[in-house]
Amino acid sequence: MSVRMYDLAGANPAVRFSPYCWRARMALAHKGLDVETMPWRFSDKEAIAFSGQGLVPVVRDGDTIVHDSWAIAEYLDKTYPDRPRLMDGEQGHALANFARHYAQNVLSPILFKSIVLDLFNAIDPGDRPYFRESRESAWA
Numbered sequence: 355m356s357v358r359m360y361d362l363a364g365a366n367p368a369v370r371f372s373p374y375c376w377r378a379r380m381a382l383a384h385k386g387l388d389v390e391t392m393p394w395r396f397s398d399k400e401a402i403a404f405s406g407q408g409l410v411p412v413v414r415d416g417d418t419i420v421h422d423s424w425a426i427a428e429y430l431d432k433t434y435p436d437r438p439r440l441m442d443g444e445q446g447h448a449l450a451n452f453a454r455h456y457a458q459n460v461l462s463p464i465l466f467k468s469i470v471l472d473l474f475n476a477i478d479p480g481d482r483p484y485f486r487e488s489r490e491s492a493w494a
């Protein structure tokens with residue numbers, strides 16, 4: 355049975371642009387697991403309500419549901435220790451943790467401002483009012 359992952363999609367469902375979802379997809383690929391991705395839009399909160407929160411990525415692996423890209427990486431290493439490791443030992447874990455904080459707290463704020471209009475234009479028109487309002491209040 356394949357792992358199911360809810361993955362942020364644009365107006366074109368083939369366009370996937372969430373850096374957090376890509377982290378999870380690459381982690382799943384590194385583990386060599388079969389993945390079925392479910393295109394998800396900002397207005398589809400209902401579709402991931404089973405995870406108890408409203409952000410993607412969300413992964414369903416059998417009866418286990420995991421959200422948050424970091425929690426997914428840790429889950430995959432714990433659950434599939436015989437497959438290639440994502441984080442090797444305590445030092446590998448610490449280094450990956452540093453890299454994710456650097457990416458989200460230093461790189462993302464800079465990149466976000468230069469690509470936000472491209473994102474706005476790529477998302478589903480139904481998502482645009484929510485995207486605009488939530489991003490303006492968070493980033494302005």
Ligand SMILES: N[C@@H](CCC(=O)N[C@@H](CS)C(=O)NCC(=O)O)C(=O)O
Pocket residue numbers: 362372373374375396408409410411421422423424488
């Ligand atoms: N800490 C979370 C962040 C997840 C996150 O912010 N996901 C965004 C997509 S990039 C999202 O689902 N946004 C939905 C919303 O803003 O309503 C992780 O690492 O997975």
